[in-house]
Amino acid sequence: MIQQLRAMHGSPILEEADRLMTVCNSCRYCEGLCAVFPAMEMRRAFSDGDLNFLANLCHACGACYTDCQFSPPHEFNVNVPKTLAALRAESWAACAWPRALSGLFVRNGVAISIIAALSVAAFIFGFAAFIDPQVLLGVHTGPGAFYTLMPHNAMAALFGAAFLYAIFALAMGLRAFWRGLGGPSGTLPDPPSLWQAIRDAGQLRYLDGGGGGCFNEDERPTDRRRIYHHLTFYGFLLCFASTCVATLYHYLLGREAPYAWWDLPVVLGTLGGIGLVIGTTGLFAEKSKRDAALIDANSTGMDAAFTLMLFLTGLTGLTLLVWRETSAMGPLLALHLGVVFALFITLPYGKFVHGLYRYAALVRYAREQRAMTK
Ligand code: SF4
Ligand code: SF4
Incomplete structure (x- = not known):
């Protein structure tokens, strides 16, 4: 009987x-x-x-x-x-934009590693090829110091283009995902559901195992994964906020980076970088202990690649901050820019999308719950 109710699906994972x-x-x-x-209980049969x-x-x-x-071992x-x-x-790969790049989700760890290595190499060789060695290895301080190595307009154009591409590709993927869920098109004028989903995502409400905590390596629940995820997520947001404030400083106030230790972009970036380094290190530690039965082996490379990219972003940013007034500033800037550029262009093709698609799923869940109580 159960077998008769089940729909046919397009892949073995969907069938399972x-x-x-x-x-x-x-x-x-x-x-x-x-x-x-x-959410499952609201359905008698399950479409893709x-x-x-x-x-x-x-x-x-x-x-x-x-x-x-x-x-297991139950039959x-x-x-x-x-x-x-x-x-x-599988659902992330199916929603990739453009579709031709959906293969990047397969063997994602290798793909991200190659892209990151090429990006870092391009910045290091680019700096070495186009900058006088005395300037590259010189000590630069005060406003505009970074731009003696790479003109601000070139930096803004390169990273602005990468960022806009990532935003567009992510938006197209999210649109495909929402449509694939059969999501109603009138969600945007539904602020309560959007707000409920923001709260649920911001608290990682459903990573608490029903209240006791997350099960990782054994049957004793803890909150460690949630704490490390919070540090990583909010660290990323703080770094993004730092970049936004610095952009406003540059264009609205005419103030050029680098800024003093106590200035808002540096405070936000420092806190964010620390969050990224501690959070991702903790996530790696938790992953290394995780019960193998809980892990989808095919996703391990993708998880590791994204976590490593965030770790490197935080670490190279903090390292640049500490040594920015020394002769190491040029090579460290090339390294940091290479990592951040690789992070930007790979955002739509890796684990980063889980945040967007989970948010969309939470919006739909909030809508369904509200519809039930009306
Ligand atoms: S115990 Fe939980 S996971 Fe197991 S069959 Fe029942 S509902 Fe599903
Ligand atoms: S792993 Fe946790 S969040 Fe996922 S279905 Fe099971 S109880 Fe729910």
Whole structure:
């Protein structure tokens, strides 16, 4: 009977997710753990869009694996976190813009590593080729010091283009994802759902395993993954805010970087860089201990590549800050710019998209919950 209710799907991962959600919908033991199970219970059968919605709603806390009486070695072989992790990665690749680059999600670790290495090499060789060695290795201080090495307009044009490309590609991917979910087009005029999703995402509400914490290496829940994720996420936002404030300083106030230690862009960037370094280091440590049963092995490279790019962004930024008034400033600036440029252009083709698509899934969940209570 269950078999008859199940729809046909376009991939083995979707088929497996459908099987698991059908089992879980009969069991419902985990309905208090997160948003996935209440959303699942609103459905009798699961389309591809429904399954991608549920997969991106999952925060991989591991609680439903630890609590499940049907997890391996039971013959039902129920492993929701691992299956939904694999399906998330598949859904991201399917939404990539342009579609020709969806392959970057496969073997993502190798792809990001090559792009990052090429970007860093291009900046280092570019600096070495176009800048007089005495200038490159000289000591530069005061407003405009960075621009003796790379003109501000060239920097703004290069990074502005990379950033706009990333924003456009991410927006197109998000649009495809939302449409794939069967999401209604009238969501934007629905501020309560948008606000609820911002709160849920900002708190990582569903990474708490139903209240006790995240299950990682054993059956003792902790909040470590949530704390490290918060440090990484808010560190990234602070770095972005630092860049925005510095841009306003430059164009509105006519004040050129580098700024003093106590100035707002440096304070924001320093706090953000520290958050990125500590947060990503913690995430690496947690990942290294994580129960292999919870991990989708095909996504390991993508997770590691994105976390490493954020770590390098924070580390090279802080290193540049510390040694910016020495002869090491030129090489350190080339290194930092190379890492940040690679981060920008790879944002639409790696783990970064999980934030956007999870937010979209949370918006849809908030809409469904509000519709139920009306
Ligand atoms: S994960 Fe296991 S215990 Fe939880 S709802 Fe599904 S079948 Fe039931
Ligand atoms: S968020 Fe946690 S409890 Fe919910 S489906 Fe994902 S792993 Fe299971």
